[in-house]
Amino acid sequence: MNEPALSAHGVRKSYPSGDRRIEVLRGIDLAVEAGTSVSIRGESGSGKSTLLHLLAGLDAPDAGTLHWGGSPDTGPARRADFLGMVFQSFYLIPELDAHANVLMARRIQGGIGPAARARAKDLLARVGLSERGHHLPTQLSGGERQRVAVARALMNSPRLLLADEPTGNLDEGSGDAVIDLLLGLCRETGTALVLVTHNAAYARKTGRQFLLREGQLHEVLDSQPPVTG
Amino acid sequence: MPWFIYLALKQLFPSGKRFPFFTVISVFGVALGVMVLIVTTSVMGGFHYGIEQMIVNSQGQVQVKSATQIVDYPAVVRQVEKVPGVVAASPYAYSSVMVQYQGRPVYPFLTGIDPGSIEKVANLRKYMVIGSIDDLDDDSVIVGSALAESLGVTVGDTIEIYSPLIIQKLEHDELFLPRSVHVVGIIEFGHQQLDTSNVYCTLRLAQDLYGLQSNVHGLYVRLQDGLNEDEGAKRINAVLPENIRAYSWEDSWSDFLWVLGLEKSMIFFMLFIIVIVAAFSVTSSLLISVIRKTREIGLLGALGASPRQVAACFCIQGLFIGVLGTAVGLGLGFGALAIRNDVVMGIARATERAEVLQRFYQFSQLPAHTSESDVVLTIVLTIVVSTLAGLLPAWRAARLKPVEALRNE
Numbered sequence: 154m155n156e157p158a159l160s161a162h163g164v165r166k167s168y169p170s171g172d173r174r175i176e177v178l179r180g181i182d183l184a185v186e187a188g189t190s191v192s193i194r195g196e197s198g199s200g201k202s203t204l205l206h207l208l209a210g211l212d213a214p215d216a217g218t219l220h221w222g223g224s225p226d227t228g229p230a231r232r233a234d235f236l237g238m239v240f241q242s243f244y245l246i247p248e249l250d251a252h253a254n255v256l257m258a259r260r261i262q263g264g265i266g267p268a269a270r271a272r273a274k275d276l277l278a279r280v281g282l283s284e285r286g287h288h289l290p291t292q293l294s295g296g297e298r299q300r301v302a303v304a305r306a307l308m309n310s311p312r313l314l315l316a317d318e319p320t321g322n323l324d325e326g327s328g329d330a331v332i333d334l335l336l337g338l339c340r341e342t343g344t345a346l347v348l349v350t351h352n353a354a355y356a357r358k359t360g361r362q363f364l365l366r367e368g369q370l371h372e373v374l375d376s377q378p379p380v381t382g
Numbered sequence: 383m384p385w386f387i388y389l390a391l392k393q394l395f396p397s398g399k400r401f402p403f404f405t406v407i408s409v410f411g412v413a414l415g416v417m418v419l420i421v422t423t424s425v426m427g428g429f430h431y432g433i434e435q436m437i438v439n440s441q442g443q444v445q446v447k448s449a450t451q452i453v454d455y456p457a458v459v460r461q462v463e464k465v466p467g468v469v470a471a472s473p474y475a476y477s478s479v480m481v482q483y484q485g486r487p488v489y490p491f492l493t494g495i496d497p498g499s500i501e502k503v504a505n506l507r508k509y510m511v512i513g514s515i516d517d518l519d520d521d522s523v524i525v526g527s528a529l530a531e532s533l534g535v536t537v538g539d540t541i542e543i544y545s546p547l548i549i550q551k552l553e554h555d556e557l558f559l560p561r562s563v564h565v566v567g568i569i570e571f572g573h574q575q576l577d578t579s580n581v582y583c584t585l586r587l588a589q590d591l592y593g594l595q596s597n598v599h600g601l602y603v604r605l606q607d608g609l610n611e612d613e614g615a616k617r618i619n620a621v622l623p624e625n626i627r628a629y630s631w632e633d634s635w636s637d638f639l640w641v642l643g644l645e646k647s648m649i650f651f652m653l654f655i656i657v658i659v660a661a662f663s664v665t666s667s668l669l670i671s672v673i674r675k676t677r678e679i680g681l682l683g684a685l686g687a688s689p690r691q692v693a694a695c696f697c698i699q700g701l702f703i704g705v706l707g708t709a710v711g712l713g714l715g716f717g718a719l720a721i722r723n724d725v726v727m728g729i730a731r732a733t734e735r736a737e738v739l740q741r742f743y744q745f746s747q748l749p750a751h752t753s754e755s756d757v758v759l760t761i762v763l764t765i766v767v768s769t770l771a772g773l774l775p776a777w778r779a780a781r782l783k784p785v786e787a788l789r790n791e
Contacts, residue, residue: 211684211785233686240788244681246389248396260385261685 156223158313158345159185159208164217166203177203179368181217187312190339190346192356195365201349204365205317208347209238222312233262237306237314237344239335241321243298245290251277251301252286258308269308276304280334296327303334307342314339316348320355332358385687386695393671393695394702404667409707411660416711416764418653421718423756426646428749433642436571437631442503442602443611444618445634446471448626451597458626459499459601465617467609470502473598475588480544481581482560483533490529490579492543494588494598503604506569506582513537513567520587523563527570528577539565543581545591561591603628650756657764661771664703668696668775672782679779680787693780700772704765711764712757722748 164181167174177200185191195201206212208219210227221227221235237258245254255273259265277286280300282293290298299319306314316335320328332348332355339346348359356362362373394405452458455473462471475494480487497518500506507515511527518524523543525535535541542560551558563583570577589595605614611630618628632639672679682692718725726748 206785206788209684211783211788229683229686229688231686232684236686238684240681242677244677244788246392246678246681248389248392253392257385257389258685260388261682261687261691264384 156220157184158187158222159183159347160220160223161208162218164204164207164214164219166200166207166212166214176368178207178214181207181368181370183208183363183370185313185345185347187345188340188343189361190336190348190359191361191363192348192350192359193363193365193370194350194353194356199365200368201365202317205315205347205349209236209315233258234309235312237309237311239299239302239306239314239316239319241318243290243295243302243322245298245301245305247290250287250289251282251293251297254290254301255304255308258305262309273304273308276307277301279338280304294327295323296330299323299327299331300334303331303338307338307344310342311344314344314346316346316350318349318351320350320352328352328355384691384694386691387698390695390698390702394699404671405703405706408660408664408667408703409710411663412657412703412707412764412768413711413714415654415657415660416708416760417714417718418656419650419760420712420715420752420757421722422649422653423646423760424715424719424750424752425722425748426642426649427751427753427756430642430646431751432749433573433638434631436509436573436576437635439505439508440571440576441631441634442472443605443631444603444615444628445631446601446603446618446622446626446628448600450625451594451599452601452626453597455596455598455601458622461621462601462603462618462628465614465621467606467614467617469604469606470499471601471603472496472499472503473585473601475585475592475594475599477546477588477592477599479546479581479591481529481533481541482544483535483539483541486533488529488533490526490581492523492581492583492588492591494583494585494591496585500602503602509569509571511568511570513565515567517566518582518584519566520584521563522566522583523587524567524569524582525565526577526580527568528574529579529581530565530568532578535565537565537567541565543583543591545593547591547593550593561587563587650759654763657767660707661700661767664700664768664771665774668699668772669778671699672696672775672779676782676787679782680784683782683784684788689780692782693776696776696779697769697772700776701765701769704768704771707768708761708764712761716752719750719752722750 161181161183164178165176166178167176181204193201193204203212207214210219210232218225219227221231246257249257252273255276256265256269259269259273274286277283280303282297282300285293285297293301314335319331319335323331335346335348336358338344346359348355350356363370364373395402446458446462459471459473462468473496476491478489479492480489497515513524515524523541530536533541540562542562544560545558548558569582585598589597603614603618605611611632615628615630615633622628679692
């Protein structure tokens with residue numbers, strides 16, 4: 154039996170605020186199978202980014218367990234192999250051109266060769282930037298930068314892709330293109346996708362939709378009326 | 383190439399048309415310090431080397447001395463010359479005298495040398511400015527240039543030498559007349575102390591004046607090239623009796639050399655402050671870079687970089703700046719040394735003081751002698767300090783938690 158790409162059980166997280174603690178996440182249970190996608194919506198400050206950082210292993214939960222592909226190892230070395238991330242602000246390295254930015258994921262994983270260079274080039278072609286590989290981030294539009302970030306996230310063939318408001322800084326046209334690209338590539342490569350978004354239309358494009366409210370995830374079924382987030 | 387080295391290089395030298403101001407300014411600061419250090423230590427080394435050559439050429443590399451006198455010196459010379467590594471030994475007698483010319487007295491040291499063997503151990507001929515050492519006999523002397531100038535004597539003049547024995551003789555109601563000798567040469571070492579206080583005569587004349595009979599005060603010794611002076615002195619001491627000891631020229635001039643060394647060390651460390659200031663500027667620039675790149679550091683963590691690798695990325699930038707600054711500084715330093723004489727003479731000519739400069743320093747050219755140890759010390763210290771300059775920013779970068787850095791959005 155295949156383990157889910159991501160499984161979280163009873164994940165809790167609180168932050169100190171003065172002399173008390175604010176409980177942001179109150180027992181999150183989530184499982185995402187390979188090749189499937191889920192979206193998480195919620196109001197601002199509901200804890201979406203906190204949850205995503207916990208799922209990425211960048212922060213430790215107060216309680217609960219997190220497994221990637223059935224393993225509790227979520228350290229930096231495994232992160233480079235298993236996980237890809239896309240952020241609202243792209244986070245491209247300004248000193249590197251688009252091709253080098255995509256390759257950076259593989260460099261951190263442990264060195265590059267001709268095959269990695271070819272894959273980076275191929276990924277850039279698949280996100281429609283085959284002619285922009287030698288352009289610096291400042292020479293690219295917002296939508297193009299996010300597509301470079303998507304290519305970088307997929308560079309190491311991750312089994313899990315976490316996207317944190319990837320369309321937050323894009324216009325509608327570019328946002329649509331990036332979401333379609335993410336979903337298409339994940340379907341094609343069998344990568345599990347967790348998409349955090351405010352946009353209900355984008356959320357509906359994923360296989361399962363969740364709403365984060367009062368520290369807990371509530372699944373939104375298609376028969377339910379649209380939820381505003 | 384590990385990613386942190388690659389990224390460090392890319393951050394120092396970004397792709398495209400962006401001019402790396404931070405890198406150029408940081409490298410130039412370090413290079414300036416290295417250049418000043420190389421020029422200063424080389425010029426100081428040049429003076430030091432000139433003095434070493436002057437001492438060795440006038441007194442040999444090792445001196446054999448006795449607390450009183452060396453009796454039967456030919457036997458001691460034979461004994462010393464048998465020591466492995468010794469080329470030759472030559473006897474000398476040495477004491478202070480009173481010299482008078484036209485009623486003006488001065489009190490130099492009179493050194494009696496053996497004209498037959500002195501050239502095997504010393505190269506006095508090199509420093510003769512008027513006359514020849516071949517003209518030296520038992521009725522003549524060679525006078526230091528500054529002393530000759532202060533007395534107003536030149537070759538052919540007659541001066542009177544009053545021996546210290548005059549006082550001893552007077553105690554026994556005996557009369558010991560001063561010795562009249564001709565000046566047959568003027569010698570100039572280019573060292574104030576030697577040129578103002580040295581007179582050379584034959585060993586026989588000095589033995590007469592000091593009442594030594596056939597004894598001498600010591601031997602000058604020349605060693606084979608490449609043999610360390612201290613080692614040579616040690617070997618000679620092994621065959622000499624306890625009351626006769628060998629001293630390397632560095633031992634004999636230890637106080638003077640200590641002062642020279644102290645002067646050089648003090649100047650080195652004071653000028654090294656330039657490198658330290660440049661290193662502070664590197665620290666400051668890298669710290670700003672860490673703050674500016676907080677989100678990128680968070681991203682690197684999200685991509686799987688460890689805190690240690692992130693720290694290495696910034697530390698290596700300090701190292702690269704140090705290596706590059708040192709290389710550029712060495713180039714500038716040796717370039718400046720190559721044109722030093724043109725610069726100095728240009729300044730001297732512009733201020734119409736060219737002759738004063740030559741007379742004061744006794745050098746027609748500014749000396750420079752770059753020692754390997756000075757260059758190695760400069761390189762190592764500069765690179766270490768520059769690398770240390772990257773430690774604080776590196777530590778700060780490593781402490782940034784990816785989740786907090788990303789939240790900086």
